Amino acid sequence: MVTLTVNGKSYQVDVEPDTPLLYVLRDNLGLHGPKFGCGLAQCGACTVLIESKAVRSCSFAVSKVGPGKVVTLEGLGTPQKPSPVQQAFIDEQAAQCGYCINGMVMQTTAFLASRQGSPSEREIRQALQNNLCRCGTHQRIIAAVKRAAALMGKGA
Amino acid sequence: MATLETTRRDFLLGTGTLVVSFSLAPSLAFTAGAQTAGTTKRVALDQVDSFLALHKDGTVTMYTGKVDLGTGTRISLRQMVAEELDVALDKIKLVEGDTALTPDQGPTWGSLSIQIGGVQLRQAAATARQALVQMAAQKLGMPSADLTVNDGVIFVRAEPQRRVSYIELIGDREFNLTVDKDAPLKNPKEHTIVGQPIPRPDIPGKVTGTHTYMQDFRVPGMLHARVIRPRAIGATLVAVDEASIKGIKGARVVRQQDFLAVVAESEWAAVKAAKTLRATWTKWEGLPEPAKLWEHVRATKVAKDDVAVERGDPKAAIASAARKLKATYDFAIHTHGSMGPACAVADVKRGKAEIWSPSQAPHWLRKEVAVVLQIDPMDVHIQYLDGAGCYGRNGHEDATCDAALLSKLTSTPVRVQWMREDEHGWDPKGPPTLIEISAGLDTQGNIVGWDAELWVPKADITEWPRTLAATHAGIPQKEALNPGNVHRNLDPSYPFAHQKAVAHRLDSTPFRPSWIRTPGRMQNTYANEVFIDECAAAAGADPVEYRLRYLTDPRGIVVLRAAVSMAKWDARPSPRRDQSGTIARGRGVAYVKYENARTYVAGVAEVEVNRQTGAVRCTRFYVAHDCGQIINPDGVRAQIEGQIIQTVSRTLKEELKWNRSRVTSVDWASYPILRFPEVPEVHMELINRPTEPPWGVGEPAACLPPPAISNAVFDAIGVRLRSVPFTPIKVQAGLKA
Ligand code: FES
Ligand code: FES
Numbered sequence: 001m002v003t004l005t006v007n008g009k010s011y012q013v014d015v016e017p018d019t020p021l022l023y024v025l026r027d028n029l030g031l032h033g034p035k036f037g038c039g040l041a042q043c044g045a046c047t048v049l050i051e052s053k054a055v056r057s058c059s060f061a062v063s064k065v066g067p068g069k070v071v072t073l074e075g076l077g078t079p080q081k082p083s084p085v086q087q088a089f090i091d092e093q094a095a096q097c098g099y100c101i102n103g104m105v106m107q108t109t110a111f112l113a114s115r116q117g118s119p120s121e122r123e124i125r126q127a128l129q130n131n132l133c134r135c136g137t138h139q140r141i142i143a144a145v146k147r148a149a150a151l152m153g154k155g156a
Numbered sequence: 157m158a159t160l161e162t163t164r165r166d167f168l169l170g171t172g173t174l175v176v177s178f179s180l181a182p183s184l185a186f187t188a189g190a191q192t193a194g195t196t197k198r199v200a201l202d203q204v205d206s207f208l209a210l211h212k213d214g215t216v217t218m219y220t221g222k223v224d225l226g227t228g229t230r231i232s233l234r235q236m237v238a239e240e241l242d243v244a245l246d247k248i249k250l251v252e253g254d255t256a257l258t259p260d261q262g263p264t265w266g267s268l269s270i271q272i273g274g275v276q277l278r279q280a281a282a283t284a285r286q287a288l289v290q291m292a293a294q295k296l297g298m299p300s301a302d303l304t305v306n307d308g309v310i311f312v313r314a315e316p317q318r319r320v321s322y323i324e325l326i327g328d329r330e331f332n333l334t335v336d337k338d339a340p341l342k343n344p345k346e347h348t349i350v351g352q353p354i355p356r357p358d359i360p361g362k363v364t365g366t367h368t369y370m371q372d373f374r375v376p377g378m379l380h381a382r383v384i385r386p387r388a389i390g391a392t393l394v395a396v397d398e399a400s401i402k403g404i405k406g407a408r409v410v411r412q413q414d415f416l417a418v419v420a421e422s423e424w425a426a427v428k429a430a431k432t433l434r435a436t437w438t439k440w441e442g443l444p445e446p447a448k449l450w451e452h453v454r455a456t457k458v459a460k461d462d463v464a465v466e467r468g469d470p471k472a473a474i475a476s477a478a479r480k481l482k483a484t485y486d487f488a489i490h491t492h493g494s495m496g497p498a499c500a501v502a503d504v505k506r507g508k509a510e511i512w513s514p515s516q517a518p519h520w521l522r523k524e525v526a527v528v529l530q531i532d533p534m535d536v537h538i539q540y541l542d543g544a545g546c547y548g549r550n551g552h553e554d555a556t557c558d559a560a561l562l563s564k565l566t567s568t569p570v571r572v573q574w575m576r577e578d579e580h581g582w583d584p585k586g587p588p589t590l591i592e593i594s595a596g597l598d599t600q601g602n603i604v605g606w607d608a609e610l611w612v613p614k615a616d617i618t619e620w621p622r623t624l625a626a627t628h629a630g631i632p633q634k635e636a637l638n639p640g641n642v643h644r645n646l647d648p649s650y651p652f653a654h655q656k657a658v659a660h661r662l663d664s665t666p667f668r669p670s671w672i673r674t675p676g677r678m679q680n681t682y683a684n685e686v687f688i689d690e691c692a693a694a695a696g697a698d699p700v701e702y703r704l705r706y707l708t709d710p711r712g713i714v715v716l717r718a719a720v721s722m723a724k725w726d727a728r729p730s731p732r733r734d735q736s737g738t739i740a741r742g743r744g745v746a747y748v749k750y751e752n753a754r755t756y757v758a759g760v761a762e763v764e765v766n767r768q769t770g771a772v773r774c775t776r777f778y779v780a781h782d783c784g785q786i787i788n789p790d791g792v793r794a795q796i797e798g799q800i801i802q803t804v805s806r807t808l809k810e811e812l813k814w815n816r817s818r819v820t821s822v823d824w825a826s827y828p829i830l831r832f833p834e835v836p837e838v839h840m841e842l843i844n845r846p847t848e849p850p851w852g853v854g855e856p857a858a859c860l861p862p863p864a865i866s867n868a869v870f871d872a873i874g875v876r877l878r879s880v881p882f883t884p885i886k887v888q889a890g891l892k893a
Contacts, residue, residue: 016405019424027423032372033365037495037544038576039427042824045495073365082364089363093355093790096798097226097545098362099495105363125832132824134495135226135545136801138835140794 007075033073044103096135253540263517267852353790388817465647468654473605477596496544498551514543584670601695642676685863718780744867759860770884784848805830
């Protein structure tokens with residue numbers, strides 16, 4: 001049995017301790033925001049927040065989570081009440097297939113939370129450099145990050 | 157499967173696992189049939205009821221065999237129907253890619269969803285509207301000409317209180333009407349929905365984690381499977397050590413001949429078992445040596461020659477020309493590289509198959525699954541669910557056949573999820589492409605003859621590639637090759653007096669081929685548009701002015717001029733010779749009329765070349781685009797941005813790696829793609845022609861980056877790049893030469 005706190009709720013799950021957090025979230029808790037993209041920590045599709053830090057859940061054993069608070073895409077907001085970052089992605093229509101978007105939203109959320117002023121385009125590109133998108137949605141994603149920073153009142 | 161967020165049939169069980177009620181799926185066809193007077197849902201392409209059902213509650217269901225692969229047709233197809241039917245957009249529900257409920261409008265490929273799929277839907281809507289107005293005329297005792305429609309209500313123009321609604325006229329009954337190809341369409345001047353940048357309905361769910369992707373879909377009692385592919389492409393299975401996974405709870409081996417898989421109740425157990433299982437395969441080294449790929453291509457037996465264009469006598473014209481030019485271009489083997497590896501769920505019992513798949517071609521896949529299961533295609537029911545973007549035929553269809561076979565072999569519903577190495581290693585590939593062009597120039601530098609040859613695999617365009625499941629399980633199947641219509645655009649978009657273009661269709665190609673976004677049209681345009689640049693340079697002419705000497709199509713001229721004016725093109729011959737220092741900048745142009753039959757595109761690339769490292773960076777890309785009538789301009793923009801960025805990636809970085817046995821570029825480290833810091837700014841101008849037919853958008857602009865970037869690099873440093881990808885090593889070699 002492993003105990004986990006995800007999106008503010010506490011769970012006990014009966015899984016092998018070496019199970020990557022991603023499989024527990026998706027298969028045991030039914031949280032499908034985080035996606036399986038590579039299982040190799042290369043693409044970012046599986047990103048979640050643990051204690052506000054972006055973590056690649058495909059390569060993070062569930063037993064290592066401990067008391068850390070996990071937040072998934074579902075924990076940020078809903079279609080009716082999206083988080084500022086999610087709202088910005090909707091406003092910019094920043095998704096094609098959308099498979100990478102979990103990673104983009106989670107990485108952006110961690111990035112914007114970790115800094116004060118609004119980021120430059122260069123900083124945004126650096127912050128997302130290890131998140132891959134095959135559809136070529138990058139330009140809209142960059143615009144969405146800028147918009148999110150503005151929505152969150154990050155001054156220049 | 158119905159994909160409007162409001163028509164979802166899934167629900168959360170107490171366990172928190174997303175499950176689709178299992179009994180719903182098979183009964184769906186029956187339910188829909190029940191709505192239509194006890195018959196099964198019509199799907200014939202010539203029937204209005206195949207495309208549209210108008211309900212008693214005022215909503216409309218539209219049925220389409222085209223699926224939204226992340227391209228936004230879920231909104232744009234709705235716009236076409238809402239406009240022509242005169243019904244509010246939010247009243248239209250959508251059922252897409254369900255083989256029992258939707259007409260077979262062909263695979264979702266070739267930039268044809270709007271151009272063919274949407275036009276069929278639109279004509280069905282126009283027919284329906286015409287019939288409804290006639291019914292209303294009778295009911296109201298007024299001539300049709302005096303009636304007008306607004307949001308599903310028909311009223312007398314002069315006396316708006318005299319009215320009758322679609323609900324009263326047809327609510328939940330069939331039209332029983334053949335699509336009238338002459339049913340009048342609305343005057344585009346009256347359009348209020350078509351032409352608007354209406355947001356996509358699926359994006360809120362996709363950014364909040366509530367949208368159900370194929371990968372998220374579960375059915376009760378299903379097993380998780382992983383397929384273990386041979387160690388070498390042509391290897392056969394000698395032995396399996398089943399005891400090697402006995403420590404993994406609930407995991408077991410399933411095998412038919414060389415088709416080897418593990419299944420388990422927990423997904424992680426299946427993953428671990430697949431990694432742990434010991435199997436012995438025969439040795440096989442049938443692939444060509446990577447360094448000798450192009451010799452291999454040239455030495456491959458030619459099945460036949462297709463002549464794309466033949467006019468005048470180019471050989472004689474070139475022979476007697478003042479100047480002769482010749483160049484060879486090659487284009488590497490590419491993988492689709494979908495962000496989510498393929499996935500499917502199948503439940504096969506009593507000779508019938510229920511399948512959930514992200515395939516671009518559910519109607520086609522139905523036949524493929526039938527081959528694998530050796531049953532009638534009519535006993536296969538496929539429902540589409542979104543996967544990751546596929547950009548052509550990737551691993552989705554193979555994974556679907558894997559799931560079908562495993563469900564049959566285990567008599568249990570099975571979910572197959574490919575791993576990253578499966579998708580990169582085993583999806584069918586864009587074939588290696590080789591092109592050679594000769595031209596003759598007169599003393600003014602004008603082209604007097606053009607002679608092109610292309611080496612690509614032959615294509616049986618009505619057949620699908622052989623599936624891995626059938627191949628490995630020893631199930632008989634057709635041995636067809638189909639890389640797509642890779643000969644198109646071999647004839648350049650300029651009508652030279654003496655020109656010839658021949659495609660040598662090869663009998664075989666090293667890797668199982670399929671189509672990847674803009675198949676052949678990208679490679680052919682790359683060669684044509686670099687070669688005409690080479691001619692312009694030889695003539696000492698500005699590349700744009702030189703193209704305009706030959707371009708006669710007025711819409712093409714408008715597009716080319718729009719692109720260069722947006723990019724503030726500075727007219728002069730290439731290369732520029734005024735730069736010193738490590739970083740050299742350049743600009744290059746490219747133009748094509750897609751398939752020489754539809755969408756016009758022109759582009760300008762701006763690049764920076766690092767003379768020391770050889771690295772090329774595309775900093776900006778300008779596109780001018782005329783696809784005729786625009787249905788949703790934001791959708792068009794998203795597609796153009798995506799194509800440019802994806803193709804810049806393919807042009808600068810991508811190439812399949814292999815050894816004599818197998819693909820070795822099986823992850824994102826060995827098959828790198830463009831990252832955020834390297835992504836160009838994409839600027840565009842859309843030319844809307846509301847009175848013209850709506851043409852395709854998803855592929856044409858992808859023709860532009862390879863030639864425009866090659867031409868821009870030449871402009872910057874005077875080095876011609878004739879081999880995609882344009883890696884630093886090739887640039888450095890060019891600089892040394
Ligand atoms: S799935 Fe975790 S980084 Fe790709
Ligand atoms: S939107 Fe499809 S991979 Fe990014």
